[in-house]
C-alpha cells in the first residue's frame with residue numbers, strides 16, 4: 001500500500017495527528033549542543049587516562065583523552081583535528097554512536113556513583129564548532145596519478161573516498177540515490193541527526209577536493225563492474241546491506257503493513273511531517289534497533305499506542 005493513499009478500511013491510518021509545533025518539538029535535536037561553559041566543565045572531568053579504556057572501546061580508535069584535553073585548554077580546532085583525522089564521519093558518529101556501550105561504557109568515571117565523561121557530546125561540540133568556523137583541515141597529497149572508483153556514498157564509501165583523496169588518489173564516487181550519506185541521510189532516526197548534519201558532514205568531507213561525485217548511478221543498472229575495473233586502477237564497493245527480511249506470509253503487501261526502513265526513509269526525506277500517514281494503534285514486528293527507531297518515531301508522529309512484538 002502506498003503511504004500517500006491510506007486505506008480507511010484498514011483502520012485509523014491518517015496524517016496530521018499533531019499541531020505544527022508538536023512536529024517541530026518531537027523531531028528537533030534530541031540533545032542540543034553543549035554550551036562553551038558546559039564543554040569546559042565536562043572536559044575537566046576527564047582524568048586523561050594513560051592507556052585509556054575509552055579509546056580501546058572506540059571502533060575508530062579516536063584519541064579521546066587528547067581531544068578532550070584540547071577542549072579543556074581552548075584548542076577546539078586541534079580537538080576536531082584529533083577526531084576527524086581518525087574518523088572523518090566524527091560529527092554524525094558523535095550523535096548516533098551507541099556511546100553508552102562503547103567509549104562512555106568503558107570510561108573509568110562510569111561508576112554507580114558517577115556519570116561517565118560525556119564523550120559523544122564533547123565530540124559533537126568540537127566538530128560542530130569546526131564546521132561552523134568553515135575551517136578545512138585536510139588537503140590532498142601530491143597526485144599519485146591513480147584513479148579509484150568508490151561505489152556507494154554511505155559512511156563506508158565516503159570515509160574510504162576521503163582517505164584515498166588525502167593520499168593523493170583521484171576518486172569518483174558512484175551512488176544509486178540522488179543524495180550522498182547512505183543511511184546517515186536516509187535511515188538514522190531524524191531527531192538524532194537534526195539540522196541537516198548528515199549532508200553538512202558530506203559537504204565538509206568533499207571539501208578536500210579530488211573527489212568527483214556521480215549520483216543516480218547504480219552498479220548493475222547504470223554501470224558495470226567490468227567497466228569500472230577497466231576504467232579505474234581500483235574499485236571499492238561500499239553498497240551497504242540493503243536487503244531486509246520479509247515477513248514470510250502469503251500476502252506480498254498486506255494492507256496497512258509497512259516496511260520500517262522504507263517508512264523511515266520517507267520520514268527522513270519529508271519536508272512536511274504532518275503529511276505522513278500514521279496509524280493510531282501500531283504493532284511493530286521485530287525487536288532490533290530499527291524496531292525501536294520506528295516505534296519511537298511513529299509515537300513522535302502522533303500514534304496513540306505502539307506495541308513491539
Ligand SMILES: Cc1cc2nc3c(=O)[nH]c(=O)nc-3n(C[C@H](O)[C@H](O)[C@H](O)COP(=O)(O)OP(=O)(O)OC[C@H]3O[C@@H](n4cnc5c(N)ncnc54)[C@H](O)[C@@H]3O)c2cc1C
Nearest residue numbers: 096152153154155156175176182183187188218219239240
Ligand atoms: C533504521 C536504521 C537506523 C540506524 N541507526 C543507527 C544509529 O543510531 N547508530 C548507528 O551507529 N548506526 C545506525 N544504523 C546503522 C548505520 O546506518 C549503518 O551501519 C551505516 O549506514 C552503514 O554504512 P555503509 O556505508 O556500509 O552503508 P549505507 O549507509 O547503507 O550506504 C550504502 C550506499 O550505497 C548506495 N548503493 C546501494 N546499492 C548501490 C548500487 N548498486 N550502486 C550504487 N550505489 C549503491 C546506497 O544508495 C547508499 O548510499 C541504522 C541503520 C538503520 C537501517
Ligand code: SF4
Nearest residue numbers: 046047049054107108
Ligand atoms: S576513560 Fe574516561 S576519564 Fe579516562 S580518558 Fe577516557 S573519557 Fe577520560
